[in-house]
Amino acid sequence: MLEELKHGKKTVGIKQSLKALRAGNVKIAFIAKDADERLLADVKEACQTGSVEVVYVDSMKQLGKACGIDVGASVACLLK
Secondary structure, eight states: OTHHHHHSOEEESHHHHHHHHHHTOEEEEEEETTSOHHHHHHHHHHHHHTTOEEEEESOHHHHHHHTTOSSOOSEEEEEO
16 A cells, blocks of 8 residues: 555645645545654544544654655655
């Protein structure tokens, strides 16, 4: 499923992902297990509100790599 992030339409990062979630444009949200919980509270709430599937990834580094970036990512969303 992570492979879809590399080639599909996506958002990477909390701000962009929250914007897409609130607009109702997200199919699946990917959240890194080692990301700061305080920063992710709004993202998780938006996922629940919009009934968006959440997939947890082991690390921010792994999620960043799946998105094709050289740094870690706490959140990434696959867009509709």
